[in-house]
Amino acid sequence: NAGVTQTPKFQVLKTGQSMTLQCAQDMNHEYMSWYRQDPGMGLRLIHYSVGAGITDQGEVPNGYNVSRSTTEDFPLRLLSAAPSQTSVYFCASSYFGNTEAFFGQGTRLTVV
Amino acid sequence: GESVGLHLPTLSVQEGDNSIINCAYSNSASDYFIWYKQESGKGPQFIIDIRSNMDKRQGQRVTVLLNKTVKHLSLQIAATQPGDSAVYFCAENAGGTSYGKLTFGQGTILTVHP
Numbered sequence: 329n330a331g332v333t334q335t336p337k338f339q340v341l342k343t344g345q346s347m348t349l350q351c352a353q354d355m356n357h358e359y360m361s362w363y364r365q366d367p368g369m370g371l372r373l374i375h376y377s378v379g380a381g382i383t384d385q386g387e388v389p390n391g392y393n394v395s396r397s398t399t400e401d402f403p404l405r406l407l408s409a410a411p412s413q414t415s416v417y418f419c420a421s422s423y424f425g426n427t428e429a430f431f432g433q434g435t436r437l438t439v440v
Numbered sequence: 441g442e443s444v445g446l447h448l449p450t451l452s453v454q455e456g457d458n459s460i461i462n463c464a465y466s467n468s469a470s471d472y473f474i475w476y477k478q479e480s481g482k483g484p485q486f487i488i489d490i491r492s493n494m495d496k497r498q499g500q501r502v503t504v505l506l507n508k509t510v511k512h513l514s515l516q517i518a519a520t521q522p523g524d525s526a527v528y529f530c531a532e533n534a535g536g537t538s539y540g541k542l543t544f545g546q547g548t549i550l551t552v553h554p
Contacts, residue, residue, distance in 0.1 A: 368547075370529050427472045
């Protein structure tokens with residue numbers, strides 16, 4: 329099993345550009361979520377999903393959109409990148425009723 | 441909002457010693473408390489969890505203690521090894537339909553010296 333796969337691993341954007349961070353899991357997990365991790369801080373929840381067609385906002389949703397059309401995929405869209413969105417982004421998935429979340433390797437995003 | 445935090449940002453130990461990493465939480469409504477390990481350049485990895493109705497839970501070389509009276513969580517690692525060097529995060533969730541929503545603490549850097 330590949331687990332949780334994130335692409336790309338690294339990305340540099342100019343302010344105002346848009347892009348999509350990809351996340352795919354092959355474990356048939358119901359829950360998927362996106363976090364951002366800034367230096368010296370823990371992870372903060374951006375958006376999450378409890379199943380295909382269902383998404384909800386986390387702690388820091390502004391500037392990000394998500395959709396969940398399939399169980400496997402949960403892309404994160406940056407509509408108009410800002411320097412404040414420079415961060416490492418992690419996607420995670422888990423089974424319903426299970427606290428063990430599986431994380432991807434992360435995407436390091438720099439907005440200049 | 442309520443959050444989970446840590447007392448100490450760094451911890452250095454000698455190989456073979458026992459390590460104790462602490463965490464303070466403020467949300468009394470959390471149903472689960474979880475410890476994650478994050479190695480450099482990788483995503484967090486689940487270590488162990490404890491439900492709010494428990495005081496202690498043991499895993500392989502790790503023990504988590506929960507003191508609800510003072511809202512304190514700790515992770516004990518026995519016979520610490522160089523491979524245990526990482527950042528350790530405590531996290532919480534409310535259970536129910538919120539299993540996928542984790543609130544993380546700041547993290548503690550554990551360094552194990554051979």
